[in-house]
Amino acid sequence: MTLAKETASLLEKLGVARDALSGGDLVVHSPVTGEQIAALKSISAADAGKAIDAAHKAFQSWRLVPGPKRGELVRLLGEELRAHKDELGRLVSIEVGKIPSEGLGEVQEMIDICDFAVGLSRQLYGLTIATERPGHRMMETWHPLGVVGVISAFNFPVAVWSWNAALAFVCGDAVVWKPSEKTPLTALACEAIFNRAARRFGADAPAGLLQVLIGDRAAGEVLVDHPKVPLVSATGSTRMGREVGPRLAKRFARAVLELGGNNAGIVCPTADLDMALRAIAFGAMGTAGQRCTTLRRLFVHDSVYDALLPRLKKAYETVSVGNPLEGKALVGPLIDKAAFDNMQKALQEAQAHGGKVTGGKRVENGHPDAYYVHPALVEMPEQVSPVTEETFAPILYVMRYTDFDEALEQHNAVGAGLSSSIFTRDLQESERFLGVDGSDCGIANVNIGTSGAEIGGAFGGEKETGGGRESGSDAWKAYMRRATNTVNFSKALPLAQGVSFDI
Ligand code: NAD
Numbered sequence: 066m067t068l069a070k071e072t073a074s075l076l077e078k079l080g081v082a083r084d085a086l087s088g089g090d091l092v093v094h095s096p097v098t099g100e101q102i103a104a105l106k107s108i109s110a111a112d113a114g115k116a117i118d119a120a121h122k123a124f125q126s127w128r129l130v131p132g133p134k135r136g137e138l139v140r141l142l143g144e145e146l147r148a149h150k151d152e153l154g155r156l157v158s159i160e161v162g163k164i165p166s167e168g169l170g171e172v173q174e175m176i177d178i179c180d181f182a183v184g185l186s187r188q189l190y191g192l193t194i195a196t197e198r199p200g201h202r203m204m205e206t207w208h209p210l211g212v213v214g215v216i217s218a219f220n221f222p223v224a225v226w227s228w229n230a231a232l233a234f235v236c237g238d239a240v241v242w243k244p245s246e247k248t249p250l251t252a253l254a255c256e257a258i259f260n261r262a263a264r265r266f267g268a269d270a271p272a273g274l275l276q277v278l279i280g281d282r283a284a285g286e287v288l289v290d291h292p293k294v295p296l297v298s299a300t301g302s303t304r305m306g307r308e309v310g311p312r313l314a315k316r317f318a319r320a321v322l323e324l325g326g327n328n329a330g331i332v333c334p335t336a337d338l339d340m341a342l343r344a345i346a347f348g349a350m351g352t353a354g355q356r357c358t359t360l361r362r363l364f365v366h367d368s369v370y371d372a373l374l375p376r377l378k379k380a381y382e383t384v385s386v387g388n389p390l391e392g393k394a395l396v397g398p399l400i401d402k403a404a405f406d407n408m409q410k411a412l413q414e415a416q417a418h419g420g421k422v423t424g425g426k427r428v429e430n431g432h433p434d435a436y437y438v439h440p441a442l443v444e445m446p447e448q449v450s451p452v453t454e455e456t457f458a459p460i461l462y463v464m465r466y467t468d469f470d471e472a473l474e475q476h477n478a479v480g481a482g483l484s485s486s487i488f489t490r491d492l493q494e495s496e497r498f499l500g501v502d503g504s505d506c507g508i509a510n511v512n513i514g515t516s517g518a519e520i521g522g523a524f525g526g527e528k529e530t531g532g533g534r535e536s537g538s539d540a541w542k543a544y545m546r547r548a549t550n551t552v553n554f555s556k557a558l559p560l561a562q563g564v565s566f567d568i
Contacts, residue, residue: 068095069102072159072250075152080257086250091279093250096162096398097390099434105249107280113287117241119273120212121293124239126271128209135235136186138270141262142231143179146172153223153254155390160248161222162397164389167352175227177520178536182231185541189236200555207545209237210319214288214297216309219400220355220457221300222248223255225323228520228535229298229544230259230275236544238296239274243288245301246281247400253277289313296321296543300357303455303481303529310531321543322531323524325455326483328506328515329362329476331498333469333489336366338373340512341488345461346380348486348514350440353396354459355404357530358484358508358516362452363463364472370465374444377463378423381442386428398437399458405436408458411451412441415462419446425460453479469494477505483526484508484515507534 066074072095073083089106108116127135146153154169163171189207196203213233217225222245230240244252256277263270278284282305289297289312298321299309306324313320330348332341348360365373389397399405405427412425425441440459445452452462466472476485485504488511489495495511497503507526508518518524523538525531534540560566 068098068100068159072102075156076250076254078152079149079254080261081253091246091249095159096400096435097159097388098432103250105279108278108284110287113278113284116276116278117212117291117293120239120241120276123271123273124212127239127274128237130269132186132189132235135237136183138262138266139179139231139234140183141265142259143176145258145262146176149258156251156254157223158389160251161219162389163352164394164397165392171221171224174224174520178227178231181520181537182235186235197561198559200553202552205547205549207547210544210546211238211295212293213238213240213544214294215240215242216285216297216299217244218301219245219247222251225300226255232541233544236541238544241276241278241288243278243285249279295319298535306531319543321533321535323533323535324529324531325481326357326526326530327361327455327479327481328358328484330360330486330515331472331476332365332369332373333491333494334366334368335490336369336488338369342376344514345377348516349461350384350396350459351516353399354440355400355457356516360461360515363461364466364475365463367465367467378442381424381440384440386437386439387430396440398435402436404458405438407456408438408460411456411460414451415443415445418449448475455481480529482506482528483530486510486513486515488512
């Protein structure tokens with residue numbers, strides 16, 4: 066069976082009609098073989114506007130459904146995802162090229178956030194606040210916000226949607242989703258899965274609660290500029306965030322920006338090198354280096370450099386690269402030719418700056434339009450371009466250090482601020498790293514790699530990563546509006562700060 070046929074059959078099982086998959090202008094390729102697997106129709110700007118209006122209408126009734134009942138819809142969504150985990154995981158592998166356990170892991174993450182959101186639906190707590198005025202009560206309440214726009218990247222084609230959507234739905238919002246133009250099929254699958262959950266939920270789930278805008282950035286721009294979208298959660302490159310952020314600010318809409326990372330690790334003299342090796346290998350080579358949290362820079366203390374590097378090189382030389390659908394490879398393909406070209410360009414630049422490259426070459430597999438590469442390990446004399454930029458491919462730059470403070474300074478000396486880790490058994494070093502003058506990232510780990518976050522924590526990063534937070538902890542607050550309410554149950558009207566105004 067061709068991949069196109071398998072894709073159509075998986076989508077049909079999930080409830081997506083076959084005739085939606087052909088004859089359109091948006092051609093979808095599988096990076097596994099490079100072959101075309103569908104041609105979808107992009108939405109026009111006018112239809113995107115209508116979809117947003119429909120979502121707004123759905124919001125107006127959905128917000129009146131009590132929070133715990135809204136949680137029931139998300140519970141059903143989680144059930145549907147459990148029932149269709151294999152099909153959706155396989156589709157992720159076909160459309161993005163992830164190895165099976167990562168494709169399934171992505172769906173598991175969706176299930177996890179649904180479980181989290183169901184609990185949250187009974188915990189959208191406000192505060193009761195002490196008031197200086199007698200006979201008064203002051204509190205804050207949280208209300209549904211409106212239509213939440215979600216723009217997602219190709220590399221987590223379904224999990225990022227669920228992080229936003231599961232929270233938005235329990236918070237009483239409607240969702241309009243613009244998936245990556247490289248991965249629209251998994252979005253159609255999620256839409257069908259959600260619609261099944263909504264049908265089971267019944268009439269209280271209004272039509273139009275989830276809208277999917279198939280298309281390129283033009284469809285995303287409609288979402289960004291639409292006055293009925295008070296929040297846009299946009300995941301993608303820093304370049305995209307630089308365009309989207311100011312446009313949202315111009316109309317005072319909220320932005321949750323989840324942008325590029327240039328994540329680093331520090332291997333200290335007391336590190337458990339076995340543990341560090343495994344964490345580095347997964348962090349740097351997993352998902353073919355196409356995670357926002359991929360480990361891209363490594364600072365290794367001089368005293369352990371010569372013990373670690375040969376082992377790391379061996380891991381790079383022996384890692385299995387190949388067709389993820391056959392289930393044996395640990396590293397699948399890059400998403401497309403442009404990703405391969407960017408990787409080669411960065412490696413050439415690194416070499417020009419004295420970098421010594423292990424790996425990085427293309428792996429031929431009989432499919433001229435599929436781009437498999439050996440992950441590259443680059444020993445760099447110092448942190449100069451291209452080390453300071455995110456290249457979305459499996460390149461790990463390794464640098465030696467002797468002084469911890471200098472390593473920390475270099476660690477923080479890049480634009481992005483997403484994820485970071487330190488490998489040490491020295492309490493002073495690990496606490497420094499996690500402390501006020503330590504890692505400047507949104508995620509800072511000890512003896513764990515930079516990637517593979519759990520949904521329970523708030524996810525996101527600082528600086529050019531955009532500052533947004535999604536998923537766990539109190540990230541839900543971005544999806545609601547807060548009102549401070551003061552109730553006077555006395556017979557007088559005392560003014561705050563002792564102000565008198567007697568008429
Ligand atoms: P991309 O920026 O090319 O595209 C991301 C999405 O933004 C797509 O849906 C695209 O159509 C849309 N888009 C682009 N320009 C737009 C505009 N001007 N207006 C509205 N929408 C626009 O990113 P990509 O190549 O799909 O993904 C890789 C990038 O995403 C990497 O930089 C990676 O680090 C980042 N990423 C970040 C996170 C995170 O949580 N911080 C997670 C995943 C990926």
